[in-house]
Amino acid sequence: MTIADTAKSKATQEGQTRNEEIFQTAAELMVQRGYAGTSMGDLAKAVGMTKAGLYHHISSKQDMLLQILLHAMEELESTVIEPAKRIADPEERLREMIRLHVRGLFDHGLETALLFPERRHLEPAQQQVVGQRIQSYRGLIRETLRELADEGKLQDLDINITSSHILQTIAGIARWYRKDAGVTEAQLVEQTVNFNLFAILKVS
Amino acid sequence: MTIADTAKSKATQEGQTRNEEIFQTAAELMVQRGYAGTSMGDLAKAVGMTKAGLYHHISSKQDMLLQILLHAMEELESTVIEPAKRIADPEERLREMIRLHVRGLFDHGLETALLFPERRHLEPAQQQVVGQRIQSYRGLIRETLRELADEGKLQDLDINITSSHILQTIAGIARWYRKDAGVTEAQLVEQTVNFNLFAILKVS
DNA sequence: ACGCACCTACCGATCGGTCGGTAGCCTTAC
DNA sequence: GTAAGGCTACCGACCGATCGGTAGGTGCGT
Structure with a gap:
């Protein structure tokens, strides 16, 4: 040693x-x-x-929650955000973000993201740290939507509201999905990608 | 008297x-x-x-939760489900369900629906009563999607998964929306209706 | 005089957290 | 080889505070 x-x-x-x-x-x-x-x-x-x-x-229950939230955020950044940022085409980037995020709900414990609202139990300064990192993810989605709009590919939708809707369909999966029902992981990934892209893309 | x-x-x-x-x-x-x-x-x-x-x-904290959940369910049934059931055309019915539900988040305290997961704190028998009434709402959405599919108007989407996605976009609003931001109620209703209908309707 | 709406004072249980210990392993000294 | 010492990983017992809930009373409108 x-x-x-x-x-x-x-x-x-x-x-x-x-x-x-x-x-x-x-x-x-x-x-x-x-x-x-x-x-x-x-x-x-x-x-x-x-x-x-x-x-x-x-050290404390509160600190444990902070560690859990920070770890979940790092997992999200390394498995979803970073890979997605390397994709230039906005449509393909968004598609990949949704795919990676939904997959991550199974492969890496990304369902932990359901705990983000619990950050209200942290000290204000800690709340802000966690909150900022979430916002940076939302920012990436908004930016991607804006690029799509610039290319004329986006439906007539508000970017702020739409980014929230997309995130809710993804995070929401962890709320309702129970693996005993007849829905496979691959199906869920495909359906969620399609649902959201059908919603936002103009028909060409 | x-x-x-x-x-x-x-x-x-x-x-x-x-x-x-x-x-x-x-x-x-x-x-x-x-x-x-x-x-x-x-x-x-x-x-x-x-x-x-x-x-x-x-009488007790637990009973109070039960009353709150039952009341929220009744509100949802009378302001969303019942009016929607009277609409024959499935596309128009779905459109109206989303519109009424989102409006209800502001007008009638439909955000209370965020408490439904808390039914785990109730006795099993009470959990079941509440759970069944939620399922009946999901059933109405599924039925409506099926009718759309029969008319050939539905995208290539799984009805079960899609019904969950729709519900999550609506219920999710109560999670992220803060009225201080620059988003009006009317905008939110319109955008949510459009997002979901863009997602599920085939282009004609 | 009666009952409704509300109070002070209290209950046992459980909460998050701490104290002083100890069993077992690993290292170092001889 | 082995004994001493230290360190990690734990434990039983306990702390003050707070939890959901109650007993018994007070004041007030009818």
Whole structure:
């Protein structure tokens, strides 16, 4: 072991740090029951510890929410925003953003984004940090819509309102989708892309 | 006063029963902070009473949530579902449903519908009652989409998924809309109707 | 005199969080 | 090889505050 070996190497059965297990479990519980509705005792039990043991890993419930939100935002940026930014054509970019975002709901825990409204439980300064990063995503969608409008491809729609509608159809999936119903992941991606592009693109 | 006079006549400044004031204030608080995040002490203070005084009017927090959800559902049925059912043409019916629903977000407190996921805090039997009535609304949308498909007017879209997308664009408005921004109510109604109809209607 | 609307004072339970410990592993010294 | 020391990961027991809810009373309009 050298100074270079800074990695925390303790892993659980699935190659997850105990810390990661805690944050992920917390995110799942909070998505189901909300921030206020999830007690630290419940969370401790869910990861197989006592509350005191849990507090060895985290500093407070509030800080845990902040970490969860920041991590979700980073995941969104690296798996959706950055790849999309590299696409020049606005129509193809929007198509890819929706596709990547919906896929991310399954592959990377992007459903955690449902917790963003819970940022009201954070300190104002922290709320602002999280809020700004969300706005930058909305900004990318608006910019893409504006480029489409410049090309004459956009329907007669308000860009601000439309960007919200698009985001709601995507984020909304995590609210209503239950995998027991007869809807496959691939279907959901395709249908959501089509729904939104049918809505905004002028017929050529 | 006769037996026929069953109306509770105590009214506050705006012609509201104390009971109505409590339920409406509770609904507003819960939409902002969630069911678990809203304490009965907060609610009591918001209506200018003590907690004990509040409990003179209601039986329990849980029952209050049930009443709020049932009332929201009745409002939705009388102002959106019933009027829409009387329209024969499916395209016009869908258009009117969206228009009435979005308008209702402002005129009748239809934003209360954001509390429907909170029905998980109710007893299973009550959850089912509320859940069924929501499904009947979704059923009407699906039926309307199916009629459009029969007429050959529907895009190549899955009816189940599309009905969810439509509902999310409408309900989602109550999540992101803040009246301070430069968006008028009329704009919002028009844009939401257009967005969804652009999405689902085949170009003729 | 009666009941409605409301109060003060309180209940047991649960909340987020902390305290002082301890079992087991890893390193270092001899 | 092994004992000492330290560190990580946890635990039982507990804290003050707040939770949903209640008991018993007061004042007021009819």
